[in-house]
Amino acid sequence: MDRFFSHLKQPFTSVWMSLGFVIGVVITVFYYQTLEFTVITISILIVSTYFKPFLTVLLGFICGICCVAAHFILFYSFELPEQHKKYAYSVGVVVEEVISATPPQYIKAKITHLEDSEYSHFRAPYALLSINFAQPIKSGDTFNAQVRLNNYRTIKNFTVFDNQLYAFTQKIAFKGTVLNKQLNIKSPQKNNTVSAYRAYVKKQVNNAEIKWLYYTLLTGDKSLMTFEQKRLMQSLGLSHLLAISGLHISLVFGFCYFVTRFCLKLVKPELNQGINVSIVYSAVGFVVAFIYVYLSDFIISATRALIMLGCYLLLYYLAKQSLRWRSILYALVIILAVNPFSVLNPGLYFSFLAVCIIFMVLKQFPLRGHSLLANMRTLFIIQLGLFIGLLPLSLYFFNGVSLVGLVLNLVAIPILSFVLMPALFLSVLLGLLTDWHAFIVLYDFPLTNLYQMLQAIPQQIRWLNVGQVSITTVVLLYSVVPLLYFIELRLLACIPILTLLFNYYFTQTSLWQLNVFDVGHGLMVLIEKDKHAFIYDFGPSYFNRFSRVTSVLLPYINAHNLTVTNSIVSHQDNDHAGGVAHFKKAGYAWSFDYFHPSGVYKDCIATKIDFQGLSIQTFSKDEFNNRNDNSCVVKVSSANHSVLLTGDISKARESKLINKEDDLQSTVLLSPHHGSDSSSSVEFIEAVNPTLVIHSSAYQGQWQFPSKAVVKRYNKINAKQYSTGDVGQIRVDFYAKHLELSTARGAESYWFIKD
Structure with missing residues (x-):
């Protein structure tokens, strides 16, 4: 311990202030507007009154806070002009990078002026823009255009790449579509040195x-x-x-x-x-x-x-x-x-x-x-x-x-x-x-x-x-090093290790888990039990090249080191089956064999299987004239909880399920057809009687799901409702006698990113 304090007593004012600055920046970025920020700030204030070197730490800490605030105001706090949510804005653009040259072209660009606001190249925000224009666009090109512009916002899921956080670090504030059919593009006279x-x-x-x-x-x-x-x-x-x-x-x-x-x-x-x-x-x-x-x-x-x-x-x-x-x-x-x-x-x-x-x-x-x-x-x-x-x-x-x-x-x-x-x-x-x-x-x-x-x-x-490793584990492991390096009583280094072991053996874990991913307008569900996964639907694909399977589902499976056992496609609409091809290409084609014996592009069969102790049941159906009502309806049950997955069924299919006297009652219901008013009849809601309803829908989507009428119908039975478009991925952990719900935007939100 004496060795530790001998380090502290070295009269390096610049070192103390630098330490305070780094602490101020880290605490402000990660914990501003939280209880942790308040507690740490008050602690430094109290310590600095009794321990004089901490006065310079306090000064550096304050400088760190001011530095974060100044940078956020200058370089990151950009907002669209209100103007009653204009359909299009007058924008000046400097092309920074051509992301895709295939029409419609996709670029990353600096916004040098937005309506009446002018921005220097040093401060200008970035935007991701789609341009349906035949002329090839190159890096360095400039033009003025009418752009349908929105604040940058993406889907949000646990333990996969956070596009919105990455966009923030790159100063990407907006995304939108150039509406002009012709552009007056000015190319630079000559390439710069780097190019x-x-x-x-x-x-x-x-x-x-x-x-x-x-x-x-x-x-x-x-x-x-x-x-x-x-x-x-x-x-x-x-x-x-x-x-x-x-x-x-x-x-x-x-x-x-x-x-x-x-x-x-x-x-x-x-x-x-x-x-x-x-x-x-x-x-x-x-x-x-x-x-x-x-x-x-x-x-x-x-x-x-x-x-x-x-x-x-x-x-x-x-x-x-x-x-x-x-x-x-x-x-x-x-x-x-x-x-x-x-x-x-x-x-x-x-x-x-x-x-x-x-x-x-x-x-x-x-x-x-x-x-x-x-x-x-x-x-x-x-x-x-x-x-x-x-x-x-x-x-x-x-x-x-x-x-x-x-x-x-x-x-x-x-x-x-x-x-x-x-x-x-x-x-x-x-x-x-x-x-x-x-x-x-x-x-x-x-x-x-x-x-x-x-x-x-x-x-x-x-x-x-090895699957997901928590930040707590990382911090505890690295805390061993300073304890060994600065403290003479080396046995103190055992404390973090013992803490890890205690957490591992005594922290209660859920018996099974429901994951409803945030995929925009679409559906993708993963049931997890004992490191095994059952998949229901695969979200949308775009331009036959990109899908949520490659950007969300597969990374999530790898991050949690899961073994896929079975998969079901509710029906063939793109927002449910768009990622099937990518999932099969990843080596999981066999996972459809049991529920789709005639092929993944045929309807699922009515059957019942045991999944790691859970019961997975698919319901029989009469043939309907539309794919939505032919959706595969699935019930996943344990001793005390159950989940009903409904695809895009309408009130007509709901009525059939009720008339067959199938056991529909479930703890959690995935609302039919993303919360459309064409579904979720009063009779169906009463038959299921869920305590929790999840709407898999896009944020401010084209169809404005879930419907206000549907929300009111579920409110009448006092069911709690969540929409993936609002809260991101929804995770429900089931325990012996209770369940716990967590959301990606709630668990991983930052003060500097407006959801």
Whole structure:
């Protein structure tokens, strides 16, 4: 404990204030307008009155709060002019990125003016726009148009990629459709430096077998990579090599540092003996690293690494010592001061934690130039430390870890560091003088063979999927390290481990679970019991290319490490069956065999099965003249609870079900036809008598489901009602004698995102 307080008593005012600033930013971004924010703020105020160093912490904390508020007001708090919800707005657009060039074209654009408001390029918000226009649109084009514009809002589901949060971090405030049939498009007179550089690199690597790898490493642009290539690199634990980050920046800096030193020693210039020549080497290395980051268009990971490098060099030369931990802290302060919402980016945590791990290893096992064996041992320990130290973050963000990543990185990092990156830099320089396609073959051929060997690694040993890991688990695991590092009584480090074990063995878990996903206008349901899944309906597909299965259902199954046992399609409307093809393509075609023995595009059969102790019953039906009333109606039951899934049936099918005296009574009802007034008759509601009703409908959708009349009918029996369009994914946990409901927007809401 004395060792801990000796660290606290060091009179570094800047360190204390920096710590306060970081705490202020993190607490404000994640907890503003919550009880936690109030408690932490009051605690710091109280402590600062008794412990003087905390006065500077308090000052930094206040600065952090102000920084978040200022950035939100300046760069993120954009609203559409009221004007009675105009159908279209007059908008000035600068095309930032062409997402899809196939008509209708889809672009990401800066809004430079909106009605009477003008925005500078520095502050301008972004919008995602659909343009039904024949003329190809390119990045950098500008035009004025009438745009049907809405505030950006997407579907919201648990444990899958949060598009709305990502859009916020990218300053995407709106989405809409350009209404003009003709546009006066102004193209830029000439490409900027970054665009010209990327075009040059793309041309030079065009004939290479794995050109996507070279292009990505030289530019930071992953547009040449396919989804399969990205997924392969992630499953092999090598995706970090493709993001220009600390490794790449340090390679560029180190390469130029030693080349400059070699050149100066070779020419032996007359230098003032008072000049520290290592500053010259470092300055050249840093300038070239800056150029590299500039040519990568200042992507976040590269900029973050450059700032960390700059802080380290300044402290090293100004303070005459490395002061590694202070350099990390100051770099973090600069990054958060530039954009405090960087704390929403997972890469921030991976980057800084990786540097901390490297510093900790180097403190115990320093690199020594004269001992190759000792250096190899240190590099191995660094890689092992990174694997173990980043493991909780990997489990939390990716729900798994690469089993072969540790071994592959021991080979891949040296190849990248000492072979590929120097060769690529040399190739870029040679390309300015001559045609270097012959030179690229020297490394393209062996690397292509190596890549093919990586593709041959079986999937089962590439990636271990462990399911969802809670943030509480991650925090407790990382809290072990400071307890071991600062506190002399090492046994205290057992407290987080014991807490994890206590939570695991004594926290009550539900017996089974109902998940109604937020898919817009459509339906997709997953029943979970003992890590097994039963699927009912698959949501819509769009343009026969995209579906909610690929963006929601499959990621959810992987994140929770579920085993699919059976699947049912209620009927063939696109909003229910649109994702079936993608689900079958993912390897689950067999899951339809029991309920659809004649094929997935035929109606389900009336039967009853046992699903992990639950009863799943499908009801017989008379043939109707429409697909809606032929929907497969399913009842899932346990000893004390039941769920009725109804597809798009109307009052006519409801009447048939009642007349057959089927047992319809259920605890939870999925309202027929998304809450349409054509369904949910008074008689049907009385027969089911649900305590909870879920409407799977779109937010402010075309048909305005659920109908107000339907809502009133359910209100008469005092049933609680929830709509996925309003609250996002709905999860119902069933226990022995009660149930608990949670919603995605309720559980994962942020003050800075207006739902």
